[in-house]
Amino acid sequence: MGDREFTADCQTRLALDLLSGTWTGVVLWALRDGPLRPGELRARIGGISHKVLTGTLRRLEHDGLVTRRRYAEAPPRVEYALTAPGRGLLVPLSALGRWTERYADDVLDARDLAAEVSGR
Amino acid sequence: MGDREFTADCQTRLALDLLSGTWTGVVLWALRDGPLRPGELRARIGGISHKVLTGTLRRLEHDGLVTRRRYAEAPPRVEYALTAPGRGLLVPLSALGRWTERYADDVLDARDLAAEVSGR
DNA sequence: CAGCATCCGATCTGATACTG
């Protein structure tokens, strides 16, 4: 989206853009307890491909939400950690989690209902 | 994404998926003060195409975040309004807004820095 | 193990044009 007309009461756009990728929020959330290596990240998250994880991390790094630390060892070792802005995003993310706890069923019901209506 | 492996500590996925569209969050936010007609929505938001707005509203309706009310009048008149779950999403969204106020500059700086480093 | 390059398929945005 970049920087388009930025309706005054909606600075939320930048943040929504940052989280737009399918896995972005999940990766940030997975890093909430401390630095992790790519392999550990994949294991925890489950279902994310190798390439997509690297891509997501690249973008997070590029936006300053995550730092990449490389250790000069025999088997290459890398760790990713949240920056201050990245940690800050955990607040909205946990708000989203609370919302899900409260309303997930309503959403699923609404979808079922819509499916029934159209499916006959 | 649908219903994939749902890491226990990350129910946030459903909500992230709901907001995944480029305009989803923006439309919800635009409806926060009350029902609006599609035309009004487009005017407020700015930069969203006719088709994409309808598509976004369709999906929101399908997920039970928005209701569509049709008035049988001479010039067709339609209004969209938030449901309870939809209104509930305003909480996480405003948390995202606060995050943006606080960290938007950091993100932009990080991007500039990344651009400089690679651009020489 | 970490990362990159390539290719394919699915999806989304956006422009245009047409129907009630």
Add this chain to the structure above:
DNA sequence: CAGTATCAGATCGGATGCTG
């Protein structure tokens, strides 16, 4: 004015294979 259909372009997710 609201909504749908169609088409082109871009992006994204995912699988695979190769390099350090």
